[in-house]
Amino acid sequence: MSAVKQYSINLLAWYDDHRREFEWRDRGMTPYQIWLSEVMLQQTGTKTVTPYYLRFIARFPTVAALAEAEPGEVLKLWAGLGYYARGRNLHRAAEMVMAEFGGEFPDQESLLLRLPGVGTYTAAAIAAIAFDRRAVVVDGNVERILSRYFAVEEFLPQAKPRLRELAEQVTPQLRNGDFAQASFDLGATICRPRNPDCGHCPLRRDCRALAMDAVESFPKKGPKPQRPQRFGTVFWLEDETGNLLLRHRPPQGLLGGMVEIPSSEWQAVRPNGQVVTDEFFYKQLEWQETGITVSHVFTHFALELQVIRAFTAQALVVEPPWFWARREELPHLALPSLFRKVIKQMERF
DNA sequence: TATTCGTGGTT
DNA sequence: TAACCAAGAAT
Numbered sequence: 257m258s259a260v261k262q263y264s265i266n267l268l269a270w271y272d273d274h275r276r277e278f279e280w281r282d283r284g285m286t287p288y289q290i291w292l293s294e295v296m297l298q299q300t301g302t303k304t305v306t307p308y309y310l311r312f313i314a315r316f317p318t319v320a321a322l323a324e325a326e327p328g329e330v331l332k333l334w335a336g337l338g339y340y341a342r343g344r345n346l347h348r349a350a351e352m353v354m355a356e357f358g359g360e361f362p363d364q365e366s367l368l369l370r371l372p373g374v375g376t377y378t379a380a381a382i383a384a385i386a387f388d389r390r391a392v393v394v395d396g397n398v399e400r401i402l403s404r405y406f407a408v409e410e411f412l413p414q415a416k417p418r419l420r421e422l423a424e425q426v427t428p429q430l431r432n433g434d435f436a437q438a439s440f441d442l443g444a445t446i447c448r449p450r451n452p453d454c455g456h457c458p459l460r461r462d463c464r465a466l467a468m469d470a471v472e473s474f475p476k477k478g479p480k481p482q483r484p485q486r487f488g489t490v491f492w493l494e495d496e497t498g499n500l501l502l503r504h505r506p507p508q509g510l511l512g513g514m515v516e517i518p519s520s521e522w523q524a525v526r527p528n529g530q531v532v533t534d535e536f537f538y539k540q541l542e543w544q545e546t547g548i549t550v551s552h553v554f555t556h557f558a559l560e561l562q563v564i565r566a567f568t569a570q571a572l573v574v575e576p577p578w579f580w581a582r583r584e585e586l587p588h589l590a591l592p593s594l595f596r597k598v599i600k601q602m603e604r605f
Numbered sequence: 606t607a608t609t610c611g612t613g614g615t616t
Numbered sequence: 617t618a619a620c621c622a623a624g625a626a627t
């Protein structure tokens with residue numbers, strides 16, 4: 257038997273005994289639930305996703321319920337999960353399912369791909385897992401497993417076309433959802449990026465990287481670009497009752513559509529004194545140093561924010577996108593983790 | 606094709 | 617502990 261044919265046979269047999277349990281797995285999951293979980297799981301760990309998934313299903317049990325929600329409420333529930341374009345696209349996709357697909361998710365990859373936030377991987381995963389359609393599901397796990405199994409010398413991401421070819425060859429005609437999820441489980445528990453557990457791997461007999469005793473050297477990758485450091489100043493403005501001045505961010509770009517504590521621009525150089533943005537009334541206030549610094553790491557840059565504080569009269573009226581928020585409602589706003597860190601530090605202050 | 610887009614877990 | 621990484625998509 258060839259290594260290609262043995263692949264799915266051995267992997268599925270292993271899966272029958274070693275499959276993991278998740279809230280979005282089995283129990284007659286609807287396509288809506290599979291879609292929601294797949295979007296949440298994009299570049300996000302299962303442990304992180306689980307509580308978010310449960311909250312979403314409780315609040316929006318169906319795609320119809322999600323489509324009827326306010327986009328802002330979706331972002332509130334998404335706050336802290338990251339990659340907020342996913343949250344924005346989630347609501348648009350729900351509306352599209354209602355308007356263009358009669359409230360039912362399509363079972364073809366080509367149609368699933370029309371949904372915002374559903375790309376090549378996610379369309380294939382939904383087709384396979386929700387509808388048991390044969391689909392070539394290639395995620396980071398599959399790329400890592402295949403690059404080892406076939407000892408692919410080409411570097412990522414250039415190797416992607418070759419890895420897709422190999423995935424096409426090893427993907428079986430039956431048990432499509434199981435095969436995809438078996439790959440996830442193997443990649444997470446056995447064929448890990450570091451410290452792979454090759455002794456328990458169902459594919460070890462035909463794994464070329466293992467035969468070379470070089471499993472961890474696959475997949476081949478180039479060096480990562482280093483993260484630039486940026487600096488900014490947060491303007492913590494309270495009124496007499498402790499209400500906090502906040503602002504809605506523009507709908508696109510970094511943290512798009514989320515709520516922020518206003519800050520200066522994020523520059524490449526550390527400010528060498530007090531920075532007060534030229535923002536309408538800001539210059540009129542007496543800003544105090546707090547000595548509080550908040551560090552945060554984004555995907556493509558690191559950020560260090562210093563917090564300065566001022567007080568103003570309760571009667572100060574602001575217009576959108578500015579707004580005042582009571583301290584008790586802060587936990588329920590669409591605040592990204594960066595600004596929750598600021599709040600947590602200031603509460604200790 | 607190369608960048609831009611978060612965050613928390615893990616080592 | 618700094619670095620790596622995760623069930624990638626959009627532009």
